[in-house]
Structure formats: C-alpha cells, structure tokens
Amino acid sequence: MNEAKQVEAIGKTSATDRDPNTSDKFSFWLAPGVIVNPFDIVQVEQVSHEGKSETFGLVTILEHRTDSPTHLANFISSDFGELAEEPNTPRQGTTVANANVLSNSKDIYMPVSSDKVVNFADEAGIQVALGIDTMKAADRIPAGLIMMSNGVAAVAYIDRRYVLGPESAHVNITGISGLATKTSYAMFLIQSILQKTPQEERDKIAVIILNVKHGDLLQIDQRPERGLSVEEMELWERLGLEPKPFDSDKVHYFLPRGRDGLPNCFYEPSPHNVYAYDLENTADKLDLLFAQVPDTYFTQESIISEIREGIKNREPDFRNVHSWDNLLNEKPLFDPQTHSAIREWRGIKGSSIGVFRRHIRRMIKTTQSGVFVDGLHAHEKVLSDEILKIRGGHVYVVDIARLYEHEQMLVFGDLLRTIYKLKAEPPEDRETSPPEKIIFFVDELNKYAPKGERTAPLTQNVLEIAERGRSLGVILVSAQQFMSAVHPRVTGNCATKIIGRSGSAEVMSTDYGFLDKEIKSNVTRLSKGELLLSHAVYRQPVKIRFPRPAYQQQEA
Amino acid sequence: MPNPLSPIVPILDLLGRELKILPATGGAVEDLQHPDQEEIEDVVMTRGDEQIAAFSETPEPDVSNIYKPTPPLFRQEKHLFRFFIDGSIRSYFLATGIEGTRSFPIELAQVGATVVRREDTGQVNVYSHKQKVLLLLPKQNQGISDTLWDKLRKIGKPDFLEIIDFTLPDALSDAKRDPRDKAGAKARSEMHKLEIELIESTDTARNEDTWLILDGSVKFVEEDIWESWKSRSSPHLIGVAKSFRKDPMFQFGQRPSQRKDITGILAGLPHAHRTAAFSADGGKIAFWYVRLREQKELDYPLMGVVKVEIPRPDLSPVPAELADLISRVLVAERNVTPYGLDHRWHCSLYPTHIAEQVIKNRFYSKDVLMGCIKWPKP
Numbered sequence: 001m002n003e004a005k006q007v008e009a010i011g012k013t014s015a016t017d018r019d020p021n022t023s024d025k026f027s028f029w030l031a032p033g034v035i036v037n038p039f040d041i042v043q044v045e046q047v048s049h050e051g052k053s054e055t056f057g058l059v060t061i062l063e064h065r066t067d068s069p070t071h072l073a074n075f076i077s078s079d080f081g082e083l084a085e086e087p088n089t090p091r092q093g094t095t096v097a098n099a100n101v102l103s104n105s106k107d108i109y110m111p112v113s114s115d116k117v118v119n120f121a122d123e124a125g126i127q128v129a130l131g132i133d134t135m136k137a138a139d140r141i142p143a144g145l146i147m148m149s150n151g152v153a154a155v156a157y158i159d160r161r162y163v164l165g166p167e168s169a170h171v172n173i174t175g176i177s178g179l180a181t182k183t184s185y186a187m188f189l190i191q192s193i194l195q196k197t198p199q200e201e202r203d204k205i206a207v208i209i210l211n212v213k214h215g216d217l218l219q220i221d222q223r224p225e226r227g228l229s230v231e232e233m234e235l236w237e238r239l240g241l242e243p244k245p246f247d248s249d250k251v252h253y254f255l256p257r258g259r260d261g262l263p264n265c266f267y268e269p270s271p272h273n274v275y276a277y278d279l280e281n282t283a284d285k286l287d288l289l290f291a292q293v294p295d296t297y298f299t300q301e302s303i304i305s306e307i308r309e310g311i312k313n314r315e316p317d318f319r320n321v322h323s324w325d326n327l328l329n330e331k332p333l334f335d336p337q338t339h340s341a342i343r344e345w346r347g348i349k350g351s352s353i354g355v356f357r358r359h360i361r362r363m364i365k366t367t368q369s370g371v372f373v374d375g376l377h378a379h380e381k382v383l384s385d386e387i388l389k390i391r392g393g394h395v396y397v398v399d400i401a402r403l404y405e406h407e408q409m410l411v412f413g414d415l416l417r418t419i420y421k422l423k424a425e426p427p428e429d430r431e432t433s434p435p436e437k438i439i440f441f442v443d444e445l446n447k448y449a450p451k452g453e454r455t456a457p458l459t460q461n462v463l464e465i466a467e468r469g470r471s472l473g474v475i476l477v478s479a480q481q482f483m484s485a486v487h488p489r490v491t492g493n494c495a496t497k498i499i500g501r502s503g504s505a506e507v508m509s510t511d512y513g514f515l516d517k518e519i520k521s522n523v524t525r526l527s528k529g530e531l532l533l534s535h536a537v538y539r540q541p542v543k544i545r546f547p548r549p550a551y552q553q554q555e556a
Numbered sequence: 557m558p559n560p561l562s563p564i565v566p567i568l569d570l571l572g573r574e575l576k577i578l579p580a581t582g583g584a585v586e587d588l589q590h591p592d593q594e595e596i597e598d599v600v601m602t603r604g605d606e607q608i609a610a611f612s613e614t615p616e617p618d619v620s621n622i623y624k625p626t627p628p629l630f631r632q633e634k635h636l637f638r639f640f641i642d643g644s645i646r647s648y649f650l651a652t653g654i655e656g657t658r659s660f661p662i663e664l665a666q667v668g669a670t671v672v673r674r675e676d677t678g679q680v681n682v683y684s685h686k687q688k689v690l691l692l693l694p695k696q697n698q699g700i701s702d703t704l705w706d707k708l709r710k711i712g713k714p715d716f717l718e719i720i721d722f723t724l725p726d727a728l729s730d731a732k733r734d735p736r737d738k739a740g741a742k743a744r745s746e747m748h749k750l751e752i753e754l755i756e757s758t759d760t761a762r763n764e765d766t767w768l769i770l771d772g773s774v775k776f777v778e779e780d781i782w783e784s785w786k787s788r789s790s791p792h793l794i795g796v797a798k799s800f801r802k803d804p805m806f807q808f809g810q811r812p813s814q815r816k817d818i819t820g821i822l823a824g825l826p827h828a829h830r831t832a833a834f835s836a837d838g839g840k841i842a843f844w845y846v847r848l849r850e851q852k853e854l855d856y857p858l859m860g861v862v863k864v865e866i867p868r869p870d871l872s873p874v875p876a877e878l879a880d881l882i883s884r885v886l887v888a889e890r891n892v893t894p895y896g897l898d899h900r901w902h903c904s905l906y907p908t909h910i911a912e913q914v915i916k917n918r919f920y921s922k923d924v925l926m927g928c929i930k931w932p933k934p
Binding site for chain 1 (some may be wrong): 630631632678679680692731812813853888890891892893894896899901906910914
C-alpha cells in the first residue's frame with residue numbers, strides 16, 4: 001500500500017506566513033515532472049481522533065513560482081534580453097497548486113498541515129470526496145465522468161433525491177451556443193435518470209421535451225445513422241448506461257400546424273400529432289400571447305380578462321364570437337355594421353381596444369406560422385388536452401422550432417399551465433392517476449423567464465414550477481446561453497447546475513457567485529464536451545465529460 | 557511539537573541563576589552582517605599579500621598583456637563544475653552577562669553549510685548539509701568563571717548545539733577587538749569548519765572532470781585540509797570571491813611605472829577575459845580575476861568581476877590552459893543572476909546562491925528562538 005501511495009504521490013502541502021492553509025483551502029507544490037490540472041481531485045493525510053483521516057481537495061488553479069523577485073531580474077538573467085541565452089543552472093522554481101477542500105473522510109476540517117504528501121485521489125477516493133459514498137446505490141444517477149490528469153476516472157453520481165425531489169429538484173444548464181452542448185447533456189441526463197430508475201418507478205415518470213431548434217429532438221427514438229465511435233461507446237459503458245435511443249413505442253411527437261395544414265417542422269417524425277390553436281381553446285391563454293407586450297396600465301390585461309370570461313361563460317356579448325376572425329371583426333370589439341371601432345366597451349376606451357386588436361391581428365393573422373386556426377381539423381389536436389392525458393414511462397416531444405416567438409411563448413406557457421394543472425388538480429375524467437414525476441425540458445429559458453423587474457404572467461408560471469414544482473413532482477430541466485439573463489429565482493431553485501464554456505464577462509455576473517474566482521476562470525477554458533457540474537451534495541463543482549446522445553441528431 | 561531549540565533552555569536557566577543578566581531589547585537582537593564581510597575576511601586571510609610581484613602561471617604571462625580572452629564555455633560543452641558549496645551565519649545578541657566585575661556579551665549563532673550538486677540537466681540537488689547552533693561565551697579573564705564553565709559543560713546537549721568560548725585564538729576572531737565582533741568572527745570560523753567537513757564529503761566524487769566551487773577564499777584557517785590536498789595533484793576545487801580586498805598593488809618590474817593598483821587592472825579587464833594568474837601565500841595559492849559581465853551593464857568598473865583562487869599545495873604554477881578553462885566555464889555561469897535578491901548579483905554564481913538559500917531556509921526562525929529565550933526574573 002505504501003508503494004502504491006508513493007507511485008501516486010505528486011507533491012507536498014505548503015503553508016506559508018502569507019499563504020496559509022485554511023479549513024477551506026490548501027496549497028501544495030508539485031514534484032518535478034508531475035502533471036496536474038484544474039479540477040483534479042487530490043487527497044492528503046489529516047489528523048483524526050482515532051487513527052488518521054484523509055482530506056480531499058479540488059485543484060482550482062496552478063501557479064509557477066520562481067525565486068526571481070521581478071521580471072526585470074529574469075530579463076537580466078537572460079543576459080539583458082539575449083533570446084538565445086540558456087543558463088547553466090535553470091532558475092529555481094516550482095509549480096504550486098491551490099486546492100479547495102472538498103471533504104474529509106472523518107469530517108475533520110482542521111487546516112491541512114504543511115509538508116504532508118499529496119496524492120492523486122483514486123476512484124474510491126473521488127467518490128468519498130464528493131459524498132457519493134453516502135448516497136444509496138438506488139439514488140445514484142450517473143451525471144458524467146470525472147477524468148483526472150493521471151488517467152484515473154470516476155463516475156460523478158448525483159443524488160436522485162436532489163434531482164427529482166423530495167430534497168430538492170430541477171436542473172439548469174448554461175453555456176455558450178455550440179460549445180456547451182446543453183441540449184445533448186440534458187438528453188443524456190434524462191436518459192440516465194430513466195435508465196437508472198427501476199421499471200416500476202420509471203412507469204411513473206413522464207418526460208416532456210420542447211424542441212426549440214432544427215429537428216434536434218425529433219428523432220430521439222432513432223439510432224444514429226453514423227453510429228457512435230468506440231470512445232463514445234466506452235464512455236457510455238463506463239457510466240454504466242446503455243447507448244440506446246428512447247423507446248419508439250413510448251415517444252410521442254407533437255408538431256405545430258403550418259399554413260398549408262401540414263406539420264410546420266424541420267423534420268417530420270413518424271408517427272406524429274399535429275396541434276393547433278383555435279379561439280375557443282386559446283381564450284384562457286391569451287395572456288401568454290401578450291407576454292412581451294408592454295402593458296403599463298394593465299388595460300390589455302383587462303381586455304384579455306373580459307374576453308376570457310366572456311367566452312368561457314358564453315356571455316351575450318360573445319354570442320357571435322367563435323373564431324379569431326369573429327374576435328377581430330365582430331362585436332364586442334368591432335362594429336361590423338358601421339365598419340368602425342367601438343368607442344367604449346365595459347369601461348375600456350376604444351383606443352385601448354384598438355391596440356389590442358392590432359396586436360391580435362399581428363399575432364394571429366399577419367405574422368403567424370399557421371398554428372392559429374379558426375376551426376380545428378379532425379386530426380388537429382388541442383395540445384393541452386393531449387398533455388392532460390400523458391402517461392408515466394412515456395416521452396412527449398413538442399416541436400416549436402419554426403414558430404414565431406409569441407407562438408412559442410403561448411405553447412410553452414400552455415404546457416406549463418397544463419402540467420401544473422394536471423399535478424395540482426388532476427382532471428376528474430382521467431382513468432389513471434397522473435405520473436408521479438413529470439420532467440419538463442426546455443431550452444432558451446431566458447425567453448420565458450427573463451431577468452427583470454417586471455414579472456410577466458409566463459415568467460410567473462415558470463417561477464411557480466421552479467418554486468413549487470418539487471412538491472408537485474414537476475421537475476424543470478432548463479437550459480440557456482446566459483444564466484445572467486434568466487430570472488434568478490428560477491436558477492436559484494435548481495439544485496443541480498451544469499455550466500459549459502462561458503465568456504468571462506458572463507461568469508463575472510452575480511449569478512455565478514456560487515463559483516470561486518479561480519473556478520470561474522476555468523469556465524472560460526472548458527472545451528466542447530466538458531462541463532462543470534455543481535450539485536447540492538458536492539461541496540465544490542467538478543469537471544465532467546459525457547457521451548454523445550445515442551439517437552439520430554439533425555445537423556444544423 | 558516541542559520547540560527544537562528547547563535544549564538551550566537549561567543552559568540559559570543556569571546562566572540566569574549564576575549571572576546577572578541584562579537581556580537584549582526584545583529578548584534577542586539579530587546581529588547585522590557586515591555588507592563586505594568577505595572582503596574583510598580576504599584582508600585578514602591574505603595579510604602579507606598586499607604587494608603581488610609574482611605570476612603563478614605557466615607558461616609565464618607577458619607583462620605587457622596580462623589579459624586573456626575566455627569566451628563562455630557552457631555546461632552542454634563542458635560540465636566542469638558539479639559541486640557548489642556555501643556557508644551562512646545568523647547570529648543574535650541575547651544579553652549582557654555580569655559575573656563579579658566582568659561583563660560580556662552572550663551571543664547565539666546558527667551556522668550552516670551546504671553542498672549542492674548540479675546534474676546533467678542543470679538541475680541542482682542538495683548533496684550534503686550541516687548546521688549547528690552555537691552559544692558563544694567568553695571564558696578567559698574577561699568572561700565566565702571556570703566554575704560556571706564547568707557547570708555549563710556538564711549540561712546534556714544534543715549534537716547540533718555547542719557552547720563555544722569565543723576568546724580561543726583563531727585568525728578571524730583575533731583580528732577583532734570588540735567582544736561582540738569577536739563572537740561573530742568565531743561563529744564564522746565555526747561555519748568554515750562545517751564547510752571544510754562538507755568539502756571533504758565530496759573528496760571521492762571530485763576529479764579532473766568534476767570540480768567544486770567554494771564561495772570565497774580557499775585559504776582556510778584550518779590547516780588540516782591543506783595537508784590532505786598535498787597528496788593530490790590538484791584538489792579540483794576553486795574559490796570564487798565576489799568581494800575581495802581592493803588594496804593590493806601589482807609590481808610587474810622594478811620601475812615605479814610598472815606598478816599598478818587593482819582598480820587600474822580590473823578597469824581595463826574586458827568582458828569575458830581573465831587576468832594572468834598571480835601567486836599568493838608563498839605560491840600555495842594562484843589567483844586571477846575574471847570579468848563575467850560587460851562594464852556597460854554595470855555602474856562601477858569593479859563590478860562584474862570575480863576573484864578566482866586555486867590551491868597549489870605543491871607550489872607549482874597553474875597551467876594557462878587550466879586557468880583558461882576554469883575562466884571560460886565561469887563566464888558561462890553568469891546567468892541566472894539573483895538580481896534583486898543579492899546586491900552582488902553581478903558576480904554571483906547562481907548555484908552558490910541556491911546553496912545559501914538552502915541553508916537560510918533551514919535556519920530556525922527568530923520566533924522559534926524567542927520561544928526559548930526566557931531569562932529568570934530578578
């Protein structure tokens with residue numbers, strides 16, 4: 001054992017007057033020739049009440065220090081700037097690694113003493129360091145592979161109880177487009193959750209996925225045409241997961257109706273359903289369409305409220321209002337006989353009603369993708385009705401990639417409200433009880449829950465899910481390019497945060513306050529396929545790799 | 557962890573009981589080293605060599621041109637110097653002791669010496685190291701009584717701790733009059749003893765391709781080492797002094813015009829050149845000067861020049877090729893320089909600087925020392 005430790009020994013801890021070791025951090029110098037990188041996990045012997053304990057640390061930053069007091073001294077030592085000069089005796093220097101304390105095997109958080117031998121943690125050590133050893137085997141969800149500089153790898157398990165509840169919930173993924181591979185990771189994690197859940201439990205989990213760009217998520221039940229590389233297959237295997245697409249018989253695609261009545265999508269999966277919105281089924285969701293319309297004096301909200309109640313209660317004013325056309329061109333908002341706008345309706349001035357009509361015309365008539373119809377065709381579904389029928393063990397993909405932004409808002413809000421309603425007040429006509437857990441994945445969360453003083457109705461719905469979804473069993477898996485653009489109460493409620501490569505200005509924002517300064521600088525250097533995993537159980541975020549999804553992805 | 561200097565406590569207790577003690581301000585005052593200690597030592601060691609009149613080089617140099625070019629010869633071409641030795645000292649004034657009518661300083665010194673070995677890659681490792689803690693007291697008629705001295709000797713002490721009578725004669729301390737200066741000079745003598753021990757530890761490793769550089773003069777107080785060198789054709793070591801006496805006169809003939817002072821000689825010494833080798837100490841030492849740095853890089857003509865000494869136990873002159881080789885290799889040692897860390901950076905040899913740092917970093921801190929300095933209350 002001693003021999004093995006010697007092989008792994010990489011340096012010694014170093015505490016100085018100016019740079020002491022503390023309960024949270026320690027430094028160590030590296031033996032010559034040793035290669036260590038940020039996010040490597042190391043272990044050091046520590047005192048204990050009985051025997052010894054091990055303190056684990058996460059390397060955050062490495063510094064090379066020499067005995068040169070100034071750069072000028074180095075210039076002079078190179079014969080006053082002679083580039084070809086090679087000194088007989090190289091300048092004395094060493095690389096010093098700074099590490100954040102992850103944990104101690106016996107919960108002792110005394111500062112690590114100076115001159116203690118530092119070793120790379122082995123696989124078991126990494127799991128102790130992260131607290132994975134205290135997780136029940138049944139609660140472990142593989143979230144990626146930690147790969148250290150010495151070739152040791154360990155699975156980063158996250159705790160199911162902190163992902164799906166009851167301890168905490170929700171996952172948020174952030175990072176710049178392309179490099180951060182947010183969607184791929186979300187799909188990998190959903191796969192991992194489902195595969196590591198026993199069959200009877202899996203049948204109680206429904207997944208709703210919003211496809212927001214291209215046809216990325218419209219073939220999740222298809223094997224990739226080009227297959228996976230050997231390395232990717234090995235990665236799946238090391239994580240203890242099977243590289244397979246979602247079960248075809250349990251995946252349901254919902255595509256928006258286009259102008260020609262055909263699905264409006266980048267890829268047409270088979271089978272699929274087409275959804276559309278008529279007035280009757282949209283009247284109670286009109287506020288979602290107006291999510292981005294400024295409404296300082298709440299006049300639009302008043303009009304929407306009157307219309308919603310009028311249609312719902314079949315009030316006399318709305319006797320002739322059965323379609324979008326009717327709403328625009330019939331009473332009560334318009335006088336077809338005089339062909340002029342009405343002057344006042346239920347205390348609301350005609351000018352405000354005019355504004356409402358102009359917005360509705362823009363959104364429903366002039367700049368609509370075809371999803372709004374005056375009457376539904378027999379094969380066209382009402383999305384909320386379908387979602388109310390979802391079953392555990394099934395995956396529902398709702399495509400909104402080709403919709404206009406206000407249409408996307410409507411669909412997203414519609415789904416959110418429906419899920420909330422399904423869990424909070426299950427419909428009486430449901431034959432089976434709703435799924436215990438509903439995982440809801442959405443990309444570009446910043447559109448739906450933007451940071452700002454004004455909390456739009458749609459943002460309010462997202463906040464409801466973020467803050468109360470855990471108790472209802474609604475789990476939000478969300479992603480965006482910039483966490484700083486998302487409402488902080490949403491990201492703050494996510495117990496698991498995944499960070500891909502991000503710009504330095506972005507990571508300096510207060511939303512990343514949970515990361516140390518040194519770790520923030522590393523975030524700007526993450527490469528494609530590398531992510532930072534911050535989980536409620538871990539004391540520090542770790543760097544992980546994950547395999548490419550094992551389903552067919554449409555190239556951009 | 558117990559204080560490593562705790563064995564000194566019973567000694568100070570005894571002194572406190574038997575003497576009247578006037579403690580130093582703050583418990584201990586570090587003695588500042590004289591900035592040109594090496595130069596002072598050079599003056600003491602080379603007493604009698606104020607006038608240099610003979611060369612110690614074969615073939616004999618031409619008086620009209622005593623400078624020879626010695627372009628740098630780097631380690632990759634000739635790795636001659638593998639060992640570098642340095643000694644260091646840190647001394648503290650602890651108190652004034654009064655016994656009867658006699659008063660005297662009580663000094664404590666840490667002395668150490670280190671040899672570093674340079675590998676083929678250029679990296680250096682500690683080859684051997686020694687250090688001691690010395691309690692320096694006077695025993696003679698101006699110091700501690702015989703009775704108290706006997707009591708002090710009977711106290712058990714670890715090997716690293718010694719009580720030294722600084723009035724015992726030696727070349728360095730004899731040159732001092734002030735008791736504190738005498739104590740400091742005695743500590744330097746003890747440091748040189750450690751250096752000699754470490755030089756001897758490299759005896760079997762040194763040969764014509766593996767030389768040692770000693771920081772300072774090779775003319776040690778201890779004669780034993782010179783005796784040991786007599787059995788060898790060459791001890792394969794040189795002394796390189798950064799500071800040296802500035803008063804010798806060089807007489808290259810009978811006429812006054814053939815007399816030159818050291819400043820004139822060194823001011824004319826071009827970059828990467830050496831002077832001819834001169835004879836000192838009756839031919840037992842050959843020495844010459846080498847300019848490591850161009851004068852335009854420096855403030856003063858004597859900067860950037862080192863004095864090289866090579867022992868000639870058999871009194872033979874040094875072969876010119878050997879002096880050339882040593883000088884060329886030394887010129888190549890000019891970088892890295894401890895600029896900003898040592899005011900003599902311009903003539904420092906970096907491995908020697910490293911050896912000095914090794915010693916200083918192993919000395920006990922003043923905090924550790926102060927943990928043991930507790931004089932009994934009067």
